Amino acid sequence: MTVIRSAGIRGLRSVVAELGGDADDLARRSGLPPEALDSDDLLVSDVAMAVLLETAAAELACPDLALRVARRQEIAMLGPLALAIRSSPTLGEALECTSRYLFVHSDVMRLTVEPDPRGARGVVALRLDMTAEGSYPVQGTDLTMAFVHRAALDLVGGPYGLRSVELPYDPPAGLAPYEELYGAPVHPGQPVARLRVVAGFAATPTVSGDEDTRRIALALLQRRGAAALTSTTALVHATLAQSIGTTRLEIGAVARLLALHPRTLQRRLAAEGTTFATVLDDVRRETARRLLTTTDLPMARVASALGLAEQAALTRAARRWWGSTPTQVRRAG
Incomplete structure (x- = not known):
């Protein structure tokens, strides 16, 4: 079993309540302690979290549930990692920091940059890998991809060069809510989850880069690396x-x-x-x-x-x- 910080489901309780559901009951039946809904730092099973999202979406007849939750999440939920990301001077350095220290949030999640799968000039792909088995749970992937997108918008204070989104499944909610959230074309049924962006996205300056703050945050993350959450x-x-x-x-x-x-x-x-x-x-x-x-x-x-x-x-x-x-x-x- 792999683990993930409970911050990943921040905002789920309020979305479930708006839909008339019982978040505590859903959490228990999915194998999560209800307190995980209100705490950022509990280490919980990534499988149980995926089950919770899928169960909630199915029972509440809300196939775009994860997209709704993502709209309520902020980069601050990543704790010290959020500080290191926010204080990075460019989007590329923020991504490098995220890639290096994302284990603080989840020990299997990976973000990597690779050549554009469509071969377009001046475009690269930001690839998300969710689990060690290479599977992509729909709601969990929706939540993570939408969070990454919204975090990038927040970091640079606006568009960051997104060209299209590739999803490794056919969205049960249809393409409309995805294209509304991303503001870009969405291509379903692809091999992996990707955000296709302009190749120069890495040089985009962030709105709150600060080297002294970044140094402190990185030192904190290095300390956490030996013993995970403390x-x-x-x-x-x-x-x-x-x-x-x-x-x-x-x-x-x-x-x-x-x-x-x-x-x-x-x-x-x-x-x-x-x-x-x-x-x-x-x-x-x-x-x-x-x-x-x-x-x-x-x-x-x-x-x-x-x-x-x-x-x-x-x-x-x-x-x-x-x-x-x-x-x-x-x-x-």
């Missing part, structure tokens, strides 16, 4: 450790890096028995010891690197942390 506390700790000395260490800034609302971040930390202030204090203590024992930075510079207002604040913190002054810690180190 605790919120560990993610906040890693974010602060990467950010200290470069940006303001406020919960709002960290929440934005993790694509969370500050109150959501506070609740998750509380559920793990800690607070943002506690994690920040831990990071400052670790960083202070490193700077004091491995560098000759003046005390005022050390205090500034920790985000403290003055050297006296560093002295007070050192006495609380170690019962010693910063100078004593440096000498002992």
